[in-house]
Amino acid sequence: MARKSLPRKSRATRRHAKVEHWRIKVGSADWWSHFFSLPAREDTHRSQLKQSDIMLSRVLILAVAIAMAVAEEPMDLTRVQRGALYIRLPAPYSTAPTQCYDPQIDEYFNEGDVWSSSYSGCKLSTCVDINGILNVERYSCPLVSKGVDFKRLKKENYYCRQAWGNRNKQFPSCCPSLQCKYYVKGKLMPLPKHMYPLL
Known part of the structure; x- marks a missing residue:
């Protein structure tokens, strides 16, 4: 029995198949180009995040600087509550006739001045006149x-x-x-x- 030959595809059919094959290639190429463009978008997103992190760090640094400036603002020690008298220091702490001298900070003070320092052992100092002699009085913390x-x-x-x-x-x-x-x-x-x- 003679074998039947398969019908040959027409030129139009073959041309249509080539067009479809070309479309598949173009579609895949577009997909790959979109895929490879993602890292660029991610890099842009990362740069934006980095800039936002830099701005946030600057804001935090500014806030800390303001807080430190407020914390280090001088206090009116004349209105601060004090404890008992700890010690009274006459000459040589009052060698100058019109000023008291504090050797802990190497500074002179006028009568009535009130001061403190981180070297005072948590004491409040003041310059007072007792019988014509200037003395440095140091006060402890209040109870x-x-x-x-x-x-x-x-x-x-x-x-x-x-x-x-x-x-x-x-x-x-x-x-x-x-x-x-x-x-x-x-x-x-x-x-x-x-x-x-x-x-």
């Missing part, structure tokens, strides 16, 4: 317990303790202070300063 309203503390059910200060700082930041907490919705939270049970 924390003397300024606490214990009745109010018990009534409000506050939890307070005496916290030690930083001895490397000047008076009164180096002094002990009162630290209190209270319950807010079942959680122990820091007590706002204006609510402290102080006399």
Whole structure:
């Protein structure tokens, strides 16, 4: 029995197949070009993230600088509460007739001046005239317990303790202070300063 020959494809059919094959190649080429363009977009995104990180770091540095400037702002020590007299230093600490001399910081002060330093051992110093002689008087930190309203503390059910200060700082930041907490919705939270049970 003679084998039947398969019908040959017409020229139009072969031409249509070539066009479809060309379209597949173009489509795949477009897909690959899109695929390889992704790293470029990722690099752009990374650069944007890097710029945002730089801006954030600058803002944080500025905030820290402002906080340090505020923290280092000079305090009016004449209005600071002081404790008991620790020591009185006459001559040679008052060798100049009109000024007191503090050898810890190598500076002269006028009568009535009040000062402190990180080298004072957490003492507040002042220049006073006693019987015509200038003296440097140094005062200790005030007792924390003397300024606490214990009745109010018990009534409000506050939890307070005496916290030690930083001895490397000047008076009164180096002094002990009162630290209190209270319950807010079942959680122990820091007590706002204006609510402290102080006399």
